[in-house]
Amino acid sequence: MIRLHYYPGNASMAPHILLQELGVPFELVRVDREAAAHKSAAYLKLNPNGLIPVLEDGDQVLYETAAILLHLADTHPEAVLAPGVGTPERAQYYKWMLWLSNTLQAMLIHYFYPDRMADDATGAAAVKAHAEAAIGRMLDQLDAQLATHQGPWLLGTDYSAADALAFVLCRWTRGFARPARSLPQLGAYLQRMLARPAVQKVFAVEQPAMPAV
Numbered sequence: 001m002i003r004l005h006y007y008p009g010n011a012s013m014a015p016h017i018l019l020q021e022l023g024v025p026f027e028l029v030r031v032d033r034e035a036a037a038h039k040s041a042a043y044l045k046l047n048p049n050g051l052i053p054v055l056e057d058g059d060q061v062l063y064e065t066a067a068i069l070l071h072l073a074d075t076h077p078e079a080v081l082a083p084g085v086g087t088p089e090r091a092q093y094y095k096w097m098l099w100l101s102n103t104l105q106a107m108l109i110h111y112f113y114p115d116r117m118a119d120d121a122t123g124a125a126a127v128k129a130h131a132e133a134a135i136g137r138m139l140d141q142l143d144a145q146l147a148t149h150q151g152p153w154l155l156g157t158d159y160s161a162a163d164a165l166a167f168v169l170c171r172w173t174r175g176f177a178r179p180a181r182s183l184p185q186l187g188a189y190l191q192r193m194l195a196r197p198a199v200q201k202v203f204a205v206e207q208p209a210m211p212a213v
Contacts, residue, residue: 001025001027001058002056002057003027003028003029003055003056004016004019004027004028004054004056005029005031005043005055005056006029006030006031006206007031007033007038008209009171010033011053012052014164014165014168015053015055015068016202017168017199018069018072018081018198019072020202021081021164021198022076022079028205038050046061046063047061047063049063051063057071057075065165066097066100069162069164070082072161073160073161080158081160081161083158093155096145096154096155096162100162100169104135104138104169105169108131108135108172111132111135114127132176135173136176139170139173139178139183142166142170142183143186146186147184152192153192154189167193167199167213170189171190174211174213179213180213194212
């Protein structure tokens with residue numbers, strides 16, 4: 001049995017979406033963030049970083065959202081949620097998965113937790129402002145990617161695991177002065193994501209904070 005440790009609206013939403021896309025049996029385990037359950041001794045045995053999500057797949061325990069997505073796509077090849085190994089399209093898939101995780105998500109963490117990077121409130125405010133500006137440029141990059149190929153999904157014609165991650169990270173900007181939904185290509189892309197039955201199922205279960213994007 002696959003077991004996903006999640007919290008509504010967190011990065012765990014991306015593997016939750018992918019699991020719904022796959023249509024395979026899985027169990028959801030809600031991690032009570034309000035009670036700091038992700039910092040408990042039991043949870044730290046699963047993920048010593050104390051972060052959400054964690055995926056248990058049989059005897060295997062995985063953390064890091066992108067790694068979970070890559071694993072799920074690779075272990076369910078019949079769903080075709082990743083381009084073929086060794087193809088140019090696969091290389092682009094790797095690029096975007098790592099960029100979303102290492103570049104965009106990392107900067108979003110600085111925006112939401114600026115106090116981790118500063119010694120006082122003034123410094124934290126500066127970190128948050130710089131992060132929002134940097135994220136704006138990254139959203140422009142995503143928007144340009146969609147404009148370049150004019151396909152419905154991040155990689156072009158075919159939906160992939162990268163779309164689940166891109167959707168969740170773009171959703172995190174919904175409170176920005178210039179959110180992802182305000183960009184011409186990204187706005188339409190996010191609406192296409194919201195129309196997918198798997199995303200609608202996830203929203204019905206998680207009931208995350210609104211607006212949707």
